[in-house]
Amino acid sequence: MAETEKPVGVAVLGLGNVGTEVVRIMEDSAEDLAARIGAPLQLRGIGVRRVAADRGVPVELLTEDVEALVARDDVDIVVELMGPVEPARRAILAALEHGKSVVTANKALLAQSTGKLATAAEKARVDLYFEAAVAGAIPVIRPLTQSLAGDRVLRVAGIVNGTTNYILSAMSETGASYDDALAEAGALGYAEADPTADVEGYDAAAKAAILASIAFHTRVQADDVYREGITAVSAEDFASAKALGCTIKLLSICERITNADGSEQVSARVYPALVPLTHPLASVNGAFNAVFVEAAAAGQLMFYGQGAGGAPTASAVLGDVVMAARNRVQGGRGPRESKYARLPIAPIGVVPTRYYLSLYVHDKPGVLSKVASEFANRGVSIAEVRQEGLVDEDGQPIGARIVVLTHRATDAALSETVTALKELDVVSSVASVLRMEGTE
Amino acid sequence: MAETEKPVGVAVLGLGNVGTEVVRIMEDSAEDLAARIGAPLQLRGIGVRRVAADRGVPVELLTEDVEALVARDDVDIVVELMGPVEPARRAILAALEHGKSVVTANKALLAQSTGKLATAAEKARVDLYFEAAVAGAIPVIRPLTQSLAGDRVLRVAGIVNGTTNYILSAMSETGASYDDALAEAGALGYAEADPTADVEGYDAAAKAAILASIAFHTRVQADDVYREGITAVSAEDFASAKALGCTIKLLSICERITNADGSEQVSARVYPALVPLTHPLASVNGAFNAVFVEAAAAGQLMFYGQGAGGAPTASAVLGDVVMAARNRVQGGRGPRESKYARLPIAPIGVVPTRYYLSLYVHDKPGVLSKVASEFANRGVSIAEVRQEGLVDEDGQPIGARIVVLTHRATDAALSETVTALKELDVVSSVASVLRMEGTE
CATH class of the missing domain: 3.30.70.260 (ACT domain)
Structure with a gap:
C-alpha cells in the first residue's frame, strides 16, 4: 500500500533528547506513520554540531552542514530541534525559502520572531507547525487555532513550566523553603544548574507570548509579557495561602481586556499567584503542565499532560510531522493562520x-x-x-x-x-x- | 479586508439549542469569523421541520425543503444539527454528493455510519468534521486525529455523558440512592423524561465507537461496544468504593489489546467503574466531561470541559465551520483521514x-x-x-x-x-x- 508511494523526506536538526526520540519513533513506528500519511517518511539527514560515531544513529546520516541539508531536493520537511534562537532562526528561514515545511519546538525563537517566520511560511506556501513549543505533549496550539476558531477566547491561564511547578508543588506539600525545594529539584534533575530561565519566568513568558499570539490573533513577543519569577515566594506565603483555601502556582496568563470605551487590549503576564484549591489548575502538580482556557461559548476547558521530556515532546513534534507530510502527499497545505487582529498590548498597570x-x-x-x-x-x-x-x-x-x-x-x-x-x-x-x- | 472576498455560504439544518446558538454566534461574531476565514460567512438558509415566524430568526431563512437547501449552488458548508439518525443521514449524504463540506454533531449517526460518510466525503473531496459529536466543547477529535497522529494511542477513557456523571457525582457527594439522584437530575433538567439513552450507556457507547475509530484507525460501530449502564449502582457500592479510596464513574473506554501472539485487537466498552480518587478523572464532577488519553510517547493527557449545552456545543461546531470555510477560501481541504488499520474488535470476554x-x-x-x-x-x-x-x-x-x-x-x-x-x-x-x- 503506502510503500509504493513516493516517500516524504525529513531532515532533523539537533540530536538531543527530543531529536533522538523523534528519530527513534520514526524508525519504530515507520509502518503506522506511513499508513497515516499515505506514504513512508524517509530520514534524509540529521544536522549536528559535531559528527561523531557514537550518537546511536547511522553516522552517514549525520552532517554539520545544516545549510546544505535543508536545501536538499529530497527533503520535504525540516524538523528544527536545535534549541537556541541562533542558528535555529537562520536554518528555519533557509528551509522555508527552499520550500520545505517546518516543524519546530523552539519557543524562544517563536516568542521573538513568530511574525517573521509566519510571513516566510506564507510566502513559500508551506506549513510551519509548533505544537511542541508550548506544554510539550499536550495539544494546545491546534485546539486554540482550530477547535476554538469559531469561538471568542477570553482568557488562557497555563502552568507551562515544569521546573517551577515541581518546586512550588514541593513547597506546598512539605512546607519547604524555596531554597530547599530548588536544591531538591536540582538534585532530581528537574532544575538546571543555572535555573534562571525557569525560576525567573523567562521560559513561561516565551510560552505566554506564543499562547497570546494564537489565542487573540495578535502578535505578542516575549518582551511584551509582564514577568515575575518565583524566587520571592516563601513558606509563609504557602501557609497563608493554605489558610485562605488556596495554593500558589506560576501562571502564564493571556487575557482579553475590554476598556471602558469598548476597545480591546491583550494582557500577557507571568507571575506566581494564589489559586483556590477548588480550581482545576490547583491539582496540577509536579512536572505536569496544564492550560486552562475560558471562551465565550465553550466555557471552561482544560488541557493536561506532560509538558516536557524527550518522548512527550517528540509525540507533539511527530504529530506535526505527520500533518505536514499528509499535506505534502495530498498536494495541499494545512489551514493558514488567521488574519491578525493586532490588538494593542495592555501595560500591566x-x-x-x-x-x-x-x-x-x-x-x-x-x-x-x-x-x-x-x-x-x-x-x-x-x-x-x-x-x-x-x-x-x-x-x-x-x-x-x-x-x-x-x-x-x-x-x-x-x-x-x-x-x-x-x-x-x-x-x-x-x-x-x-x-x-x-x-x- | 475580508469583506471584499466572495462569502462562504452556510446552511444550518435544525434549530434546537445548538442550532440557535450557532446562528446567533455567526451573527454576533461575523467580523471576527470573517477575519479568521479570510471571507465572510453567509447564512443561506435553515432547515426546520415546520416553518414558523416565532423562531427568533428571519422567517425567510427558514425552509422545510432540506433537500433543496443542501443542493443550493450558493451553499458551501452544511451544518447538520437535526438530531436523529434519519433524516440526518439522507441530508448529509445528499450534501456530500453535491460537493458541500459537512459539519455534524450527530454522534448516533456517526457511530452507525462513520465509514459510509467518510467514504462519501472522500469521494466528493470535501471536509467532514464532527468535533462536537464527542464531549461537546472539548477539543478531542482534532487532538486525537492530528496532534497524536505521530504517536501510538494505547488507551482512551472518557467521562462523556453529562447526565450519568451528574447522577453519579450526586450519589458520591450525598450518599443518595440511584433513584433519588435520577429524580433530582430530572427535576434540574440534567436528565430527560425517558433517560434510557443516558443511564443505560447508549449515548456513551456511541461516543466510545467514535473515539475508538479515530484513536485506533479502525472502524468501530456502536453495536461493537460492550455496554453496561448505571442503574444497578447502589449507595452501598459508593460507600464500599470510598472505603477503597475510589469513586464510581461511567467510563467509555477504548483500548489497544495485544494478544499473546503479538497481534492486536481493539476493545471498546462502557460501564460504571471504580476509579481511584487520585486519578484525574475522579475529580471530574457534575455535568463536566473529560477524556483521558494514554499514548506511547505522549504519556498521560486529559481534556476537560463542558460536554453539552447549546453554547459549548456550538463552539465546537463553529470551530469546524471555520476550518472548513478556510479550506474553501484557500482552495484546499483539511487533512484526509488515515488509512484504516482495521484491527479486529476484541470480545469483552x-x-x-x-x-x-x-x-x-x-x-x-x-x-x-x-x-x-x-x-x-x-x-x-x-x-x-x-x-x-x-x-x-x-x-x-x-x-x-x-x-x-x-x-x-x-x-x-x-x-x-x-x-x-x-x-x-x-x-x-x-x-x-x-x-x-x-x-x-
Missing part, C-alpha cells in the same frame, strides 16, 4: 486582579486602621484581613503580621498602595505581594 | 480488568474459604477482601457481606466465577459486580 499582601507591623492600637485607609485612599477594596500577634523566643510580643486579600484592583492602584504602606511608620516591612487568580 | 464484587453470605465458619476458592479455581487473584457482619433490627446476626477486589482478570474468568459463586449454598446473593479502572 491597567490589568485588574485580586491581591494578597503580607505585612509586618508594630503591634500598636490603630495600626490596622492606618493600613486599611491606605487601601481605601487608592480605591482598593479589602476582601479579607487576618492579623496575628508575633512573639520572640521568650514569648514577648514583637509586633504583628497582617495578611490582606483585596478585591480586584489595577496593578497601578495596588503599586501605589504598597509604596504608601512602606512609608507608614507602623509598617516594618511589606513581606509579600502576590496576585490571586481563578476566583471570578 | 478477553478483556482484562480489575473487579469489585459485593456478596451477601451466611455467616458460618468456612464461608470465606469457600468463596475464595471459587476465585482461585478460575485463576482470578484476589487483591483485597473485606468482610462485615450484618445484624437485623434487633441486633441479631443475619449473615455477612463480603467485598472482594481482584487483580486483573478476564471478563470470561470473572463471569464463570460469579456463576459459581451464585451456586454456592453459603452465598445468598451477588449484589454487585463492578470493574475498577485507572490503577495500572
